Amino acid sequence: MTRPDIVLYTANTMNGWKPLIFLHEAQIDYELVPIDFGKKEQKAPDYLRLNPNGRIPTIVDRGADDFAVFESGAILWYLAEKYDRFLSHDPKERSETLQWLMFQMGGIGPMMGQAMFFQRIAKPNGDEVPYAIDRYVTESRRLLEVLDTRLAGREWLVGDAMSIADIATYPWARSYFWATVSVDGLPNLQAWFDRIDAMPRVQEALQLPEPRPSAFGKGDTEAAAAENAARFR
Ligand SMILES: N[C@@H](CCC(=O)N[C@@H](CS)C(=O)NCC(=O)O)C(=O)O
Numbered sequence: 025m026t027r028p029d030i031v032l033y034t035a036n037t038m039n040g041w042k043p044l045i046f047l048h049e050a051q052i053d054y055e056l057v058p059i060d061f062g063k064k065e066q067k068a069p070d071y072l073r074l075n076p077n078g079r080i081p082t083i084v085d086r087g088a089d090d091f092a093v094f095e096s097g098a099i100l101w102y103l104a105e106k107y108d109r110f111l112s113h114d115p116k117e118r119s120e121t122l123q124w125l126m127f128q129m130g131g132i133g134p135m136m137g138q139a140m141f142f143q144r145i146a147k148p149n150g151d152e153v154p155y156a157i158d159r160y161v162t163e164s165r166r167l168l169e170v171l172d173t174r175l176a177g178r179e180w181l182v183g184d185a186m187s188i189a190d191i192a193t194y195p196w197a198r199s200y201f202w203a204t205v206s207v208d209g210l211p212n213l214q215a216w217f218d219r220i221d222a223m224p225r226v227q228e229a230l231q232l233p234e235p236r237p238s239a240f241g242k243g244d245t246e247a248a249a250a251e252n253a254a255r256f257r
Contacts, residue, residue: 029087030054030103033071033080035061036236039096039133040080041195044229046100046188050109051225058233062255097129100188110188120182124174124189132171132196135163139203148253164205168197168213175212179219186220194220195230201241 030047032054034040040059047054059065059080067078075082075094083099085091085106093102101122104111112118139160142153171193174181181189198217200207207213220226230240238248 027086028053028055029085029106031057031084031086033057033059033074033082033084034233035059035066035080036230036233036239037080038137038195038199038239041230041232042096042192043081043083043099043103044232045191045195045226046103046110048225048229049186049191049223050103050107052103052107056233095129097125097192100125100192104188110186110191112183112187117183121187121189124181124187125192127167127170128189128192128196131167132164132193135160135167136196136199136203136205139164139205140199143204144202144249145253145256148249149257161203161205164200164203168200168205168207168210171197171216172210172213175216177212179216190216190220194226199239201245202239 030052032043032047034044034056035058046052059071065071066075066080071082072078074084074092077094079094081096081099082092082094083102085093085102087106093099101111103109111121138156142156142160146153147157171181180186181193194217197213198220207217230236236248237243238245238252
């Protein structure tokens with residue numbers, strides 16, 4: 025049996041799911057290395073040599089002299105070029121895809137991430153900052169409205185097929201429950217969720233490295249929230 029080129033270091037988080045979705049949807053064989061935040065594996069010296077930011081995800085490409093890539097957007101871009109999937113060759117469509125990828129990396133991710141932090145970690149641990157919660161929830165909602173407007177009359181963020189822009193954006197936007205951001209009145213966004221929710225390989229990827237239904241408002245979300253907050257005490 026040949027060893028797969030790609031080794032993926034990841035965890036079951038919004039950024040961590042992105043390369044999993046790519047690899048499963050493209051049906052590419054890879055080696056999964058789950059990173060345990062509880063053991064601070066993302067801060068271990070060997071891992072920091074691959075990802076100086078000490079976060080997940082990271083890939084190592086054995087097919088390219090063990091070349092390491094960190095930052096989830098750069099990982100998706102690298103995989104898109106290596107496997108010629110989910111990124112158009114047409115210069116304008118390619119640029120549009122990268123624009124929406126950057127919109128996720130610079131907007132949706134950081135804003136929803138902070139909305140999650142202040143509500144799911146700071147607040148239950150006794151440090152409630154209403155100004156920050158309002159700021160990040162309001163900005164997250166505004167960004168989801170931008171997505172909703174973009175998706176009017178189209179199935180995908182760019183072109184007529186799923187791209188790395190959709191792959192990057194879906195795990196974040198779809199975690200609106202965990203960020204406590206409403207998607208009421210955003211029918212185009214909800215239709216896009218439905219479309220991707222119905223893709224079996226995407227849903228298979230979201231079960232890895234282990235299932236986390238609470239991110240999407242499923243299962244015992246209260247217990248999951250309490251357990252999550254306790255990890256940061
Ligand atoms: N901009 C980075 C962000 C990565 C990031 O924040 N990863 C989080 C999980 S979603 C993480 O590793 N957290 C663990 C930690 O902060 O130590 C990317 O997109 O890859």
